Each structure stands twice: as C-alpha cells, then as structure tokens.
Amino acid sequence: MQFFGGSEISPSLPASTAAGNNAHMIYVFNRNGVCLLYREWNRPVRTLNAQQDHKLMFGLLFSLKSLTTKMDPTSLEKRNLGVPQLPGQGCSFHSFHTNTYKLSFMETPSGIKIILVTHPRTGDLRDPLKYIYNLYVEYVVKNPLYTPGTPIRFELFNTALDQYVRSLS
Amino acid sequence: MGREVSESCVESLLTEMVSSYCNQFYANKPELAARRIEAIGYDVGHRLSERYTMERPRFSDHLEAIKFICKDFWSELFKKQIDNLKTNHRGTFVLQDNRFRWLSRMSIDPSPENTGLSQDSSVALAENKATQATNMYLYFPCGIIRGALSNLGIPCAVSADISNLPACSFVVRIKA
Numbered sequence: 001m002q003f004f005g006g007s008e009i010s011p012s013l014p015a016s017t018a019a020g021n022n023a024h025m026i027y028v029f030n031r032n033g034v035c036l037l038y039r040e041w042n043r044p045v046r047t048l049n050a051q052q053d054h055k056l057m058f059g060l061l062f063s064l065k066s067l068t069t070k071m072d073p074t075s076l077e078k079r080n081l082g083v084p085q086l087p088g089q090g091c092s093f094h095s096f097h098t099n100t101y102k103l104s105f106m107e108t109p110s111g112i113k114i115i116l117v118t119h120p121r122t123g124d125l126r127d128p129l130k131y132i133y134n135l136y137v138e139y140v141v142k143n144p145l146y147t148p149g150t151p152i153r154f155e156l157f158n159t160a161l162d163q164y165v166r167s168l169s
Numbered sequence: 170m171g172r173e174v175s176e177s178c179v180e181s182l183l184t185e186m187v188s189s190y191c192n193q194f195y196a197n198k199p200e201l202a203a204r205r206i207e208a209i210g211y212d213v214g215h216r217l218s219e220r221y222t223m224e225r226p227r228f229s230d231h232l233e234a235i236k237f238i239c240k241d242f243w244s245e246l247f248k249k250q251i252d253n254l255k256t257n258h259r260g261t262f263v264l265q266d267n268r269f270r271w272l273s274r275m276s277i278d279p280s281p282e283n284t285g286l287s288q289d290s291s292v293a294l295a296e297n298k299a300t301q302a303t304n305m306y307l308y309f310p311c312g313i314i315r316g317a318l319s320n321l322g323i324p325c326a327v328s329a330d331i332s333n334l335p336a337c338s339f340v341v342r343i344k345a
Contacts, residue, residue, distance in 0.1 A: 138274060144188070145299070153279065154279075155276045156274070156276035
C-alpha cells in the first residue's frame, strides 16, 4: 500500500523541464513499420539497441490496438484478435500513462503513427500530435528532396519539432 | 482572374516535373534535363507576362521592365515582391528574394552518414549533392523570368544563386 502512496518512494518529476525540453522522446512510423523518425531529448535509461527498440514499440502499438478493439463494449463487430486492421478501423487508443511517463499516440488515415513520450502529468496531447503531423506534412512530405518511406533527416523539420515540443506545457 | 488552383497542387506538380526530368527522361544528363526544364519555364513566363501586362502601356526602358518583374509579376506569382534589386547599370540586374516560396520547404540532412570518408569530405559531398538537387528546382523560375522579359522585348540570360538559403538571388544579364 505504501509503495503507491508515499511520495518519498515514487520517483520524482524527471529533470526534463530543467533541461529545457518537455518531452522524453518521439517516434514516427509509417504503415509498413519503418521507423521514419526517432528523436530523444531526455532518456536516462536505454535497455535495447535502436532496432529492437523500434520493433518493440511498433509491436506494442499493434497489439494494443488489437486489444482495445477486441475489448470494445460498444462495438458490434466480431473480429478475431490479431487480425491487422486498416487505420481508422476499430477503437483508436490515445494514450497510456504509468507512474514515470505518459505515452501519447496518434494514427492518421495514411498509416503514419506518431508516438510522444512525456512526463506523467501531461494533459491530453491529441491537438499537439495533430500539430506535429502538420509539421510533418509541411516540412517532409512537401520537401522535394524527400523519398517517401525513408527515414526523415531534415534540418528544418528537426528544428521546428524541437521548438514546438519545447513550448508544450 | 477566374478559377484558382490549390498551391499544394502546383508545388507538387513542379516537384514531380523536376524529378521526372532528372531521374527518368534524362537520367544521366543533368544539363539536358536542366535545359528542358528551363525551356518549359520560358514558355510559361512568356504567356504569363502576356496576361499580366494586358492593360499597361509599353515600358519605356529596361529598368521599368525589370521593376515590373520585381513588383507586379512577382506578386502575381508568389504573393510578395522582390525584396532587393541591384544593378550595375550596364545590363546586369540582381533580384533577391529573401524567402523564395518554392524553396521554403527544402532542407537537407544535417548529419551525413559515415561512409569511411573523413568528416570534412563527407560533409562536403552531402552538401554538394543537396546543392545540385536544389539547383535543379531553380531552372524553372529562371526560365519564367527569361520568358517574361523576352516577351517584353528584352533578350537576356538568367541564372540563380543560392549561397544563403532561404534567400535566393536571380541574376539577369541583358544581351546588348
């Protein structure tokens, strides 16, 4: 009982706000599971190498979406667990939070998934995620030098993204 | 003047045009691709200048024509005017746009991959490729300016200079 109650035992707020940035890291995947962008601002502990980390994250989201759709009490569809769904079908899950972080998720109809990991007391991040998707459209999709399906490596996009995330409350 | 088209459509079309000419039609001949793209721009500029000078009187001298390009023509095309005009009074004009609309979203890889080259030469290589790619996108606006001016009776040669993005300078040399 004390483990969850006592403030001296639960971890303190991470130093991200002191370091000038409000989020821990961001992932962007496309519909085939290719990790288009991974950026971290504050990640003290890393347990897997980059490839495994990305695969784990993508797999986690895929399973969570399947699970939330299956357990939806208001839906009439009978769907088998594990069947891949089109983007937008089924329940759209928004976020989960633990005692140390909050993970917010957004999927667009084109299959682009944006995952933002922040500190646990962050509010609803659906609008910020939409704004980040707009940044993606402006600086990546409309960039003549970009080939769709390849990792994103553009100065303008990185700068705009860093600036925006820093301004999130 | 009637119907309008979405700006994203026009920009996507231009991107695809350059990409097709460079990678498909003239795959290993960048000079030919550049010339074709510039020729397309020439035609477009020719027709546009016809449209935008419909009710105006004839231009008295070259400077008036260049000022028309900088103000009215540029506003019709890019919703802003040229920010800076320089001339040497001997037939060369430099038109500088501090934020060229069609280049505003171009960006390059900030950290080049390590391919075994030393850090300096790999940075130079990445920048060189990016500069080459960006230059291809500038042949079209150069052609537009050349077409517009030649329709006003001023044969010239136009080149672009992108030493500091996102500002872009167009150098117009009037043939005597």
